[in-house]
Amino acid sequence: xxxxxxxxxxxxxxxxxxxxxxxxxxxxxxxxxxxxxxxxxxxxxxxxxxxxxxxxxxxxxxxxxxxxxxxxxxxxxxxxxxxxxxxxxxxxxxxxxxxxxxxxxxxxxxxxxxxxxxxxxxxxxxxxxxxxxxxxxxxxxxxxxxxxxxxxxxxxxxxxxxxxxxxxxxxxxxxxxxxxxxxxxxxxxxxxxxxxxxxxxxxxxxxxxxxxxxxxxxxxxxxxxxxxxxxxxxxxxxxxxxxxxxxxxxxxxxxxxxxxxxxxxxxxxxxxxxxxxxxxxxxxxxxxxxxxxxxxxxxxxxxxxxxxxxxxx
Numbered sequence: 305x306x307x308x309x310x311x312x313x314x315x316x317x318x319x320x321x322x323x324x325x326x327x328x329x330x331x332x333x334x335x336x337x338x339x340x341x342x343x344x345x346x347x348x349x350x351x352x353x354x355x356x357x358x359x360x361x362x363x364x365x366x367x368x369x370x371x372x373x374x375x376x377x378x379x380x381x382x383x384x385x386x387x388x389x390x391x392x393x394x395x396x397x398x399x400x401x402x403x404x405x406x407x408x409x410x411x412x413x414x415x416x417x418x419x420x421x422x423x424x425x426x427x428x429x430x431x432x433x434x435x436x437x438x439x440x441x442x443x444x445x446x447x448x449x450x451x452x453x454x455x456x457x458x459x460x461x462x463x464x465x466x467x468x469x470x471x472x473x474x475x476x477x478x479x480x481x482x483x484x485x486x487x488x489x490x491x492x493x494x495x496x497x498x499x500x501x502x503x504x505x506x507x508x509x510x511x512x513x514x515x516x517x518x519x520x521x522x523x524x525x526x527x528x529x530x531x532x533x534x535x536x537x538x539x540x541x542x543x544x545x546x547x548x549x550x551x552x553x554x555x556x557x558x559x560x561x562x563x564x565x566x567x568x569x570x571x572x573x574x575x576x577x578x579x580x581x582x583x584x585x586x587x588x589x590x591x592x593x594x595x596x597x598x599x600x601x602x603x604x605x606x607x608x609x610x611x612x613x614x615x616x617x
Contacts, residue, residue, distance in 0.1 A: 310347065313373060314395045322388055323373035324366040325349050328356030334604060335401040337389055337416075338365040342408025342434075342532065343466075343525040345372040345516035350509045352404075355597045359606060363404075366392055368412070370524015372516045380527070383537045385412045386419035393424075402603055403428045406592065407563065408528065410434050411536050417543045417550055427551040429603040432560060432588050435567035436540070437533055443564035452533030459530045466522035466529075474518035482515055494559055496590035506593055546577015553579045553602055557586030 310325040325346040328336075336356070340348040349365030356363045366388070369377035377384070393401060403425060405413030410433030417428055441449045455462045473482045490501045501510055517525060545552035552575065556568035565582065572580035581602075583591040592599065600606075 311373070314392065316388065316391055320369065320375035320377060321373060322366060322375075322392060324364055324392060327353040327363040327365065329360040329362055331360065332362030333360045335362045335364060335393075335396075335398050336600075336603070337393070337401055337403050338363050339403065339405035339409030339412045340365060340368070340371075340513070341406045341432075342528055343371070343470075343517040344408070344513045345519075347372075347509060347513040347516050348406070350512075351506065351593060352596055352600065355600045358597075359600065359604070361600070361604065364392065364396065364398075367516075368524070368528065370520070370527060372519060374524075376520070376524050376527070380531075381537055382411050382415050382531050383419065386416045389416060390420065390424075400424055400426050402426050404431070404600075404603060405429070405433065406431045407588065408434055408532060411532060414540060414543060415536070415538070417545065417552065418538050422544075422550045425550050427553075427603055427605075428545075429553045429555065429599060431555040431592050431599055432557065432563055433554065433568065433571075434532060434563045435571045436536060439567045439570045441564070443561060443566065445561050448562060451529050455526060455529035455532075456534040459526050462526035462529055463522050466518070466525050470514070471518040471522035471525075474515045479511075479515075483511055486511060486514060494561060494587035494590075496557070496559070496585070497587040500590040500593045503593070540571055541574050543575055544577075545575050546579075549577065551579075552577070553581065555581045555583065555592075555599055557583045557588060557591055559585050560588045562588040 312326060313321050313323040316322055323346060327349045338349045346365040346367045349363050352363050367374035369375060369380055403413050403416050410430045413428055413430050416425060437452050470485060473485045490498055500506060554568050554572055556565050558565050568580060572578050
């Protein structure tokens with residue numbers, strides 16, 4: 305795979321390092337800011353590289369604070385993130401851009417819709433997004449439910465648990481330690497996700513993005529869990545999307561047990577102007593890996609190529 309740069313960084317005004325990767329076309333006509341899932345890192349953007357390269361799109365995938373090479377930011381809020389995005393786009397001299405958020409990247413996508421005007425933000429897509437927990441967690445995996453309940457009031461304990469369960473494995477000198485742990489976790493996933501995650505075409509990237517997420521410790525992941533399970537600082541009803549705002553598309557699998565589909569349906573209901581695409585009998589990630597070009601072309605208003613549909617990613 306030919307990537308542009310995977311280990312780039314800038315220094316922000318407060319002294320923090322914001323790390324990011326660049327994928328897609330070396331001569332882009334369009335830019336997407338990619339907001340990775342949780343826990344994850346900038347390497348997640350690799351999954352979108354072939355489709356972006358094909359359509360002359362540059363995909364910028366930043367690490368969030370505490371993930372990858374990005375400096376941990378004490379007491380950060382979800383609404384602090386748009387400022388980092390604007391600092392990054394200013395550094396790269398990007399005037400207008402799209403945002404694509406996956407899974408745990410969804411609150412940050414919505415924060416950008418809240419804080420960045422439609423003169424800069426051309427459109428946004430959320431795939432398999434997590435929504436406010438007040439929408440109800442019925443159907444969600446019990447371990448994820450517990451994490452979202454506990455992290456907001458016991459963040460330090462969450463850090464310890466994360467480090468014990470995955471952080472130390474991610475930093476082990478023996479790469480097999482993390483690989484075996486991930487393989488064991490995958491075995492409990494829905495069949496559609498299990499098949500995708502075990503596919504040799506995606507396995508190395510899936511391991512790499514998880515390993516990088518905990519490279520500097522588990523504090524970043526635990527704070528992220530705290531934010532995801534707490535008050536986001538804004539309501540989805542406040543967002544201006546669709547005809548009178550920024551185009552917003554939601555994609556979701558009807559069999560998703562990471563982020564149950566009823567959460568996406570509720571979000572679509574309270575955000576007039578949003579467009580919801582449901583993937584029947586699909587879970588959390590399988591359809592994303594398979595339908596990457598469909599999602600990308602929908603965001604950009606492009607037509608999928610027949611050649612790409614036949615050849616796959």
